[in-house]
Amino acid sequence: MTTQAGDQLAPDDLAGTLDAAGYRMTDARRAVVGLIASRDGTFDTADLVADARRRRVPAARATIFRTLEILAAVGAVERLDLPNGEHSYVRCDTRGHHHHLVCTDCQRSVDLEELGMTTITADVELRTGYVIDRHRLELFGLCPNCQTRLPS
Amino acid sequence: MTTQAGDQLAPDDLAGTLDAAGYRMTDARRAVVGLIASRDGTFDTADLVADARRRRVPAARATIFRTLEILAAVGAVERLDLPNGEHSYVRCDTRGHHHHLVCTDCQRSVDLEELGMTTITADVELRTGYVIDRHRLELFGLCPNCQTRLPS
DNA sequence: GCGGCTGTCGAGACTGAGTCTCAGTTACCT
DNA sequence: AGGTAACTGAGACTCAGTCTCGACAGCCGC
Ligand SMILES: [Zn+2]
Ligand SMILES: [Zn+2]
Ligand SMILES: [Zn+2]
Ligand SMILES: [Zn+2]
Numbered sequence: 001m002t003t004q005a006g007d008q009l010a011p012d013d014l015a016g017t018l019d020a021a022g023y024r025m026t027d028a029r030r031a032v033v034g035l036i037a038s039r040d041g042t043f044d045t046a047d048l049v050a051d052a053r054r055r056r057v058p059a060a061r062a063t064i065f066r067t068l069e070i071l072a073a074v075g076a077v078e079r080l081d082l083p084n085g086e087h088s089y090v091r092c093d094t095r096g097h098h099h100h101l102v103c104t105d106c107q108r109s110v111d112l113e114e115l116g117m118t119t120i121t122a123d124v125e126l127r128t129g130y131v132i133d134r135h136r137l138e139l140f141g142l143c144p145n146c147q148t149r150l151p152s
Numbered sequence: 153m154t155t156q157a158g159d160q161l162a163p164d165d166l167a168g169t170l171d172a173a174g175y176r177m178t179d180a181r182r183a184v185v186g187l188i189a190s191r192d193g194t195f196d197t198a199d200l201v202a203d204a205r206r207r208r209v210p211a212a213r214a215t216i217f218r219t220l221e222i223l224a225a226v227g228a229v230e231r232l233d234l235p236n237g238e239h240s241y242v243r244c245d246t247r248g249h250h251h252h253l254v255c256t257d258c259q260r261s262v263d264l265e266e267l268g269m270t271t272i273t274a275d276v277e278l279r280t281g282y283v284i285d286r287h288r289l290e291l292f293g294l295c296p297n298c299q300t301r302l303p304s
Numbered sequence: 305g306c307g308g309c310t311g312t313c314g315a316g317a318c319t320g321a322g323t324c325t326c327a328g329t330t331a332c333c334t
Numbered sequence: 335a336g337g338t339a340a341c342t343g344a345g346a347c348t349c350a351g352t353c354t355c356g357a358c359a360g361c362c363g364c
Contacts, residue, residue, distance in 0.1 A: 024311060024360050045350075060314045065351065081233045083286055087350090101282055110280050115272050124291060128262050130253055132293035134235055139276060141284035176331050176340060197321075212343045217322065239321090306364085313358070319351085329342070334335100 009037040009076060009091055017074050031057045032067040036077065041107030042088040080138055103143035105150065112139070161189040161228060161243050169226050183209040184219040188229065193259030194240040232290055255295035257302065264291070 014033060015025040023029075035051045036043075045065060052059045059067075068089060071077040077089050080100060090100050094111040101110045121132045142150070166185060167177040175181075187203045188195075197217060204211045211219070220241060223229040229241050232252060242252050246263040253262045273284045294302070 022311095026312065026360070028313065058314090062315085062352080063313060066312085079237060081288070083288070085231060085239070087237070101276060101280060101284065103282065104286075110282070112276060112280075115276065117272075120267050120269075121291065124253060124264060124267065125293075128253060128264075129296040130255065130262070130291075130293045131299055132253070132291050134256075134292045136233070136235070136288065136290045136292075138288045139273065139282075139284050140286045140288075141277075141282045144281040147283055171332095174340095178331070178341065180342065210343090214323080214344080215342060218341085307362105308364105309360105309362085311358105311360080314356100316354090318353070321350090322348085324347075325345090327343100329340100331338105331340075333337090333339105 009033055009093075014074075014076060017076070018070070021074055023070055028059050028063045029067050029070075031059045032064055033071070033076075035059070036071070036089075036091055039091065041109050042080070042082070042090050042102055043107075044086065044088040083140055099137045099139065101139040101141065103146055104140050105142055105146040108143050108145075110143075161185055166226075166228060169228070170222070173226055175222055175226075180211050180215045181219050181222075183211045184216055185223070185228075187211070188223070188241075188243055191243065193261050194232070194234070194242045194254055195259075196238065196240045235292055251289045251291065253291040253293065255298055256292050257294055257298040260295050260297070262295075 018025055018029070031052070032048065035048050035055070035057060039047070039051075045068065048064050048068070049061055051057070052064065068077060068079075072079050072089070075092060075095065078092050078100065079087060079089055080102075082088055082102070083104065090102070090109045092098070092111060094113060097114060099112045099115065101112055103109070115137070117135060117137065121135065124130070125132055170177055170181070183204070184200065187200050187207070187209060191199070191203075197220065200216050200220075201213055203209070204216065220229060220231075224231050224241070227244060227247065230244050230252065231239060231241055232254075234240055234254070235256065242254070242261045244250070244263060246265060249266060251264045251267065253264055255261070267289075269287060269289065273287065276282070277284055
C-alpha cells in the first residue's frame with residue numbers, strides 16, 4: 001500500500017504523540033508542523049527557514065532544527081540523503097518502518113511499506129554471519145508527471 | 153558473493169582507471185590511496201586527515217577531499233551515511249553496483265553484490281508509476297566478531 | 305484561575321566540514 | 335626536453351548545524 005505525499009500531517013495526533021514522549025506542544029512546533037504539512041516532496045532546513053520568513057511564521061532557525069529533530073524522533077518526518085549527498089527531510093505519511101521513493105526532478109515522494117527486505121536481510125545474514133538490525137533503503141527515479149514533462 | 157574488507161585497493165589498477173577517466177596519477181593521490189588501503193571499515197575525512205598527519209604523508213586537507221571525490225566518481229570508494237546521519241566512506245572491493253553491510257560497532261564493512269533488488273524495484277514501478285533509476289541500500293548490524301565481544 | 309517548575313524559545317555566538325582561490329608545481333603528450 | 339593543462343598546498347571562506355543563556359510559556363497542582 002502506498003500513500004501519496006500531500007496528505008495532512010495531523011497536528012492534533014501529533015500533540016498526543018509528542019505528549020506521550022514527554023514533549024510539549026508549543027506554538028513554534030505547531031508552526032513548523034504547518035510549514036511541513038504544506039510542503040510537497042523532500043525539503044531541507046534552508047527551505048523551511050525560508051518558508052518561515054516568507055510566511056512570517058514565528059520560528060527561529062534554531063527552533064526549526066530542534067523541531068525537525070523531534071519530529072524525526074517520533075517518526076513524523078524522516079531524514080534522508082539525496083543521491084547527490086545532500087541531507088534533506090520528507091514528511092512520513094506512514095506509521096512504522098517504511099521507505100521513500102523520491103522523484104529526482106520534482107522531489108515528490110511516495111511512502112513504501114515493507115518491500116520484502118526481510119528475505120534479503122535473512123539471506124545476507126546467512127552468507128555473512130552478521131546480525132542485521134537496521135537498514136536504509138531509498139529509491140530514486142522520475143514520477144509519472146515528470147516522465148511526461150521530460151521526454152528525455 | 154561477498155568480499156571481506158581488507159583487500160588491497162590496487163594502486164596500479166587504479167592508475168589505469170584514473171587515466172581512462174582523464175585523471176593523472178600523482179603522488180598525492182597515491183598517498184591517499186595508500187591511507188585508504190590501510191583502513192579497515194568505514195572512515196571519514198577527519199580520519200584520513202589524521203592518518204596523513206600521523207604518517208607524515210604529504211596530502212593537504214583539500215587534496216584529501218578532492219581525491220575522495222575522484223575515487224568515489226570512479227567507484228573505488230563509496231560515500232555512505234551512517235544511521236546516525238554522519239557522512240563516511242568505505243573502500244569498495246567490488247566493481248559495479250553493490251551495497252555495503254556495516255558493523256555498527258567496529259565499522260567493518262562487507263560488500264554485497266546485487267541482492268534481488270530488481271524484483272523489488274520492478275514491483276514498485278508497477279505500483280507507483282515512477283521510473284526508478286537508482287537506489288541506495290545500506291545494511292547495518294553486528295559483525296560475527298562483535299557479536300561475541302558484546303553478548304548483549 | 306493562579307503560581308511555579310521546567311521545558312522551550314529567540315538571538316546571536318560559535319564550530320567544523322567542505323569549498324574555493326591562486327600562485328607555484330608536476331604529470332603527461334609530442 | 336618543452337609546453338600545457340591538471341594538480342597541489344596553504345589558507346581564507348561559507349554556511350549547515352550546535353550551543354549558550356536570559357526571557358518566556360506550557361502544563362501541573364492548588
Ligand atoms: Zn517528479
Ligand atoms: Zn525496510
Ligand atoms: Zn564489528
Ligand atoms: Zn542494488
